[in-house]
Amino acid sequence: MNSLGINKRPEDTRVVVAMSGGVDSSVVAGLMAREGYETLGVTLQLYDHGEAMHRKGACCAGQDIHDARRVAAAIGIPHYVLDYESRFREAVIDDFAESYVRGETPIPCVKCNQTVKFVDLMRVSKELGADVLVTGHYIQSLEKDGRWGMFRPNDHGRDQSYFLFATEQEQLDYLRFPLGGMTKEEVRDIAREMGLVVAEKSDSQDICFVPNGNYAQIITKLKPEAADPGEIVHMDGRVLGEHKGIIHYTIGQRRGLGISAPDPLYVVKLDPDTKQVIVGPYEALATRSVRLKQVNWLGSKSLSDIERDGPIEIEAKVRSTRPPQPARLSVVDGVVEVELIGGEHGVSPGQACVFYADDSPNTEVLGGGWIAEAVSAKAA
Structure with a gap:
């Protein structure tokens, strides 16, 4: 059994690394090559518009593709750039604009992972004959009860589980996240040790396709009625x-x-x-529970079991920047509702509610769903 949990020697294991041009994915590619895996780097060109080409903190545009190519050459692995601009626009940018038109607050990073990265890139990886797709996300994938589960990383300050809640079981079985046990500084140290040109590169911004943070300009161009x-x-x-x-x-x-x-x-x-x-007033923002749609459930006990047996205690997260909090998940007539025991303020439709098994440091991620409705504390 090799370090990726596959019953093959590293040199007999083909690995595709999703290379964004940043330090995290570059280090992952370097680690895979150093361990002797047959490593292929793939970068998706997702958009290419003016300021994003050379903007500091941009992701998946011109400069990042150049950086990924340089890293691949330095560590001696093949590197491929695939043009996914039209797919990214359809699945992520258009959805982002339509969500704002509906009065929601979208999270395009989740949509990108849910569609382009973990569907389209996974398909490409399999077409290339890869045994696994490896990424630089800060999350842990561990085998449990004969299946691969998702768990919080050691570095909670870099925890990306909120943005990966929509990853399905079949995808988890094929994905690996080698950085889950490391801190960001440890990753940078490895990049320096390897002499990678991206060792000091700053992290990419969340909404990578929005020049200068002016998302309203993008939305107005795509959906003029929103203005x-x-x-x-x-x-x-x-x-x-x-x-x-x-x-x-x-x-x-x-x-x-x-x-x-x-x-x-x-x-x-x-x-x-x-x-x-x-x-x-501020009190009007108080939320006690959220009703969800398009729920992705990764727990061993099914949602049907929960509907039959009654609510379960979990930890839930309704903001990427906040820690999980005690919650109660119930299913009634197929609708998943999460009661936030301590309450929350300013919860918006279009955001995500992510489920965790408990409050332990490396707890299992049980999935999550999109917030369809935030129920006010008074209504609850």
């Missing part, structure tokens, strides 16, 4: 002002509302049908 003006309305029905498009607002936002009021007001709802931005 239609409308009213800013208080929860009590008072019209407080006008806005220049709901795409400029997110649930929980306080600054930049363009209205004056004696007490602080926050965006509590976006109504795409009436084009209204609805505001209210």
